[in-house]
Amino acid sequence: MQPSGRRRHLSYDETGRLTRVEYGDGTFSAFRYRPDGALVEAENESSKVTLERDAGGLEVARWMPGGVEANRLCHDR
DSSP: OOOOOOEEEEEEEESSSSEEETTTOOEEEEEEETTOEEEEEEEETTEEEEEETTTTTTTEOOOOOOOOEEEEOOOOO
């Protein structure tokens, strides 16, 4: 239980990464990762964001449902 009194249940994958948080009010957050551990998707009951990464694992874009690009990032090396 959180200090606010809100209940939650946490789920983890076999490597210990957080994959899902379920709250007592029926809301949730879910997370998906690449095999190397980089986050590639975050979702809740009202939205989903897919992260595009380059070969080095840096985030280069964020996509919303329907293929809408939410953000494109540029990294200096």
